Amino acid sequence: MMKWLTAAVVVLALSAPVFAADADAPTxxxxxxKEVKADxxxxxxxxxSVTVKEEVAVFVVKADxxxxxxxxxMKLTELKVGDKVRVDYKEADGKKVASKIRLENDxx
Numbered sequence: 001m002m003k004w005l006t007a008a009v010v011v012l013a014l015s016a017p018v019f020a021a022d023a024d025a026p027t028x029x030x031x032x033x034k035e036v037k038a039d040x041x042x043x044x045x046x047x048x049s050v051t052v053k054e055e056v057a058v059f060v061v062k063a064d065x066x067x068x069x070x071x072x073x074m075k076l077t078e079l080k081v082g083d084k085v086r087v088d089y090k091e092a093d094g095k096k097v098a099s100k101i102r103l104e105n106d107x108x
Contacts, residue, residue, distance in 0.1 A: 026088040026099050029057065033083040036076060043075040048098065050087060059089055059098040066100045074103065 031052035038046040044067075048059045061067075067074040079085065079101070088100040 026090050028086060028088050030084070030086045030104065031057070033079055033081050033085055035081065036079050038077050043077045046076055048076065048079065048085075048087070048101065050085060057087075057096060059087055059096045059101075061098050061101070065098045067103075068101070069103045070105075079103070 029050070029052045031050040033048065034051050034056055035049040036046070037049075038044075042063075044061075044065075045063045046061055048061050050057050050059065061076050065076075067076060067079070069078075084104040086102040086104055087098050089096045089098045091097075
C-alpha cells in the first residue's frame with residue numbers, strides 16, 4: 001500500500017509543472033482584420049482590431065510581436081482590412097497583448 005501511495009505522490013509532483021506550463025500558454029483566436037492603427041511614425045507597433053465571432057477584439061501590437069505572412073515576416077502596417085488572421089495573445093493590465101499574428105488569407 002505504501003509503495004502505491006509513494007508512486008502516486010511522485011506522479012502528481014512530476015505532473016505539476018506540465019499543468020503550470022499550460023496556464024502560461026497564450027490564447028489563440030482567428031478572425032478578420034477590422035482596423036490597423038500604427039503608433040505615430042512606426043510600422044511595427046500599435047493596435048489591431050479583429051472581428052472574432054461577430055465581436056471586435058483589440059490587440060496591442062508591440063515592436064517584438066511576430067507578424068508572419070505565408071512566406072515572409074511582415075510589419076503591422078502591411079496588414080489590411082479584410083485580411084484573415086490568427087492571433088496569439090496574453091492578457092496584461094486588462095489589455096490583450098499580441099505575441100504572434102499569422103496571416104491566413106487563402107490567396108496569399
